[in-house]
Amino acid sequence: MNQKEFLDKVMPFKDKVYRLAKRLLVSSDEAEDATQELYLKLWRNKDKIDGYDNVEAFAMTMTKNYCLDQLKSKRASNLTLVHSNYKDKEISLQKKIELKDSTTLLKKLIDELPEKQRMIIQLRDIENYEYAEIAEILKMEPTAIRVALSRARKTMREKFTKKQNYGII
Amino acid sequence: MELSKIEKLLEKYFEAETSLAEEALLKEYFSQEDIPPHLVPYRDLFVYFNQSSTEVAEKEIVLPQRNHLLQWLSVAAALILMVSVYSVYQKNQREKQEARLAYIETTRALNMISQNLNKGNRAIVKLETFDQTANKIFKNNK
Secondary structure (H helix, E strand, C coil), X not given: CCHHHHHHHHHHHHHHHHHHHHHHHXXXXXXXXXXXXXXXHHHHCHHHHCCCCCHHHHHHXXXXXXXXXXXXXXXXXCCCCCCCCCCCCCCCXXXXXXXXXXXXXXXXXXXXXXXXXXXXXXXXXXXXXXXXXXXHXXXXXXXXXXXXXXXXXXXXXXXXXXXXXXXXX | CCHHHHHHHHHXXXXXXXXXXXXXXXXXXXXXXXXCHHXXXXXXXXXXXXXXXXXXXXXXXXXXXXXXXXXXXXXXXXXXXXXXXXHHHHHHHHHHHHHHHHHHHHXXXXXXXXXXXXXXXXXXXXXXXXXXXXXXXXXXXX
């Protein structure tokens, strides 16, 4: 496989890799680095890629494993994460401030979820994967995914409405 | 879409029983501005999801390049390697040849020395006989 064929195959889901990495690692810089690192890994394994029917799911699994490893080694070395770079894109100008607040809050609420639920929310509610695909990426049973997803969505609803009612962020 | 249908879908959504198509309906419904107040928190949620899915990685992926300079460099390196291996081999052969010549020279020289030493030995033997004879004569004369 030459470089162009490789890029044609793996570039379409680059942003999904990046977004999953960012969901787990939180900072955009680290997510960018992780994405670069993953694509290098994919490039080194390019001969194996042909053997996979679903390269995207394979890449997403690699992303998940890589980021979880990163988090583990970070925790081991006792480094604290600094979340400093939120880049929120505006939707409607009028609602800008109000939405920015709820966006920040929702992001924070997702960050507070356990890693597995965070990944499931990311893959289902943001990337719109089918349960079967999520099962392949996370190596989990579809029923377990549904249970965790329902739990995550309810937790978010509960915390979000609570904070909104009290007006605390 | 009717409100009751949306509320039912929301209920299903939180039980994780909605299909992707139904979730798309929800996202579409909540992307409009006009929403009953009690559903506003849900709008924020679905708007956030929609928004998050548009985020892109800014940095370009850099893959190791195989450029022409590198290829030529590797050809040159291979050539240099071959030439140097050959010259070392040549030098080695020359040294062997020289060593052989030196060996022959040395054995010849050593042979010469031993021949001359033998000559000297013979002279010493003669001297000894002279000494003995001389002793005999001097003793006899006493």
